Amino acid sequence: MTIANLPAIRACRPAWNKGRVVGQKRPLMPKPLMPKHVWAIRVRLEIAENHRDLALFNLAIDSKLRGCDLVKLKVADIYASGQIKERASIIQSKTQRPVRFEITEGTRKSILRWMQEPLMVGSEYLWPGRFHERLHISTRQYARLVRDWVISIGLDPTSFGTHSMRRTKVAHIYRKTGNLRAVQLLLGHTKMDSTVRYLGVELEDALAISEAVEI
Incomplete structure (x- = not known):
């Protein structure tokens, strides 16, 4: 009896991407702090008389700089003629x-x-390092400080980071004004697409802005 060569029967496997979201995913960005969080951290630093951390925290929020630029700020960048400048300018390391x-x-x-602190006497850098071979604090040390700040007011440190400092003020500016161009300039982004991704702007945001305008 001749046995026909029949094709093997293979079990049907589900597609590898069934039920999955494929394509480019949004980056996980640290959350910006809420105004109540900002004030809570400030109060704790003031009570502790931690003058360096208070100045560093306040300038991180105001400047919206990346950590790598913030830690390398020099006194001359923000101080002139015996006073702190109301506006300052630096060259970004990344761009x-x-x-x-x-x-x-x-x-x-x-x-x-x-x-006025003794550590600042003769220092070229605004946040001098505590070791002779380190002229200024490192980005890793800055990250540890941010972690300490958010923990001190009961926040989850895994949800916040140094980019939270950079994002906090611009996130609230965007929510209040919807002005992406202003945010782009403040962050020093070269492309609007970068600003849109950075803020996580979604269709709901665009619709909310549109709904607030009547013509």
Whole structure:
């Protein structure tokens, strides 16, 4: 009896991407702090008389700088003619493009108080390192400080990071005004697409802005 060569029967497997979201995924960005969180951290640092951390925290919020640029700020970048500048400008390490930022009155006062500390005598950098071979604090040390700040007010440290400092003020500016161009300039982004991704702007945001405008 001849046996026909029949094709093997294979079990049907589900597609590898069944039920999955494929394509580019949004990056996981640390959350911006809420205004109540900002004030809670400030109060704790003031009570502790931690002048360096208070000045660093305030300037991180105001400047919206990346951690790598914030830790390398020099006294001359923000101080001239015996006073703290109301506006300052630096060249960003990542893009090599200038970015300007404001320094509010409360931040100026905290920086002046920090500059009276013995550690600041003769220092070129605004946040000097505690070791001779380190001219300024490192980005890793800055990240540890941010972690300490958010833990001190009962927040989950895994939800916040140094980029939270950078995002906090612009997130609230965007929510209040819907002005993406202003946010782009404040962050020093070269492309609007970067700003849109950075803020996580969605269709719901666009619709909310549109609904608030009547013509």
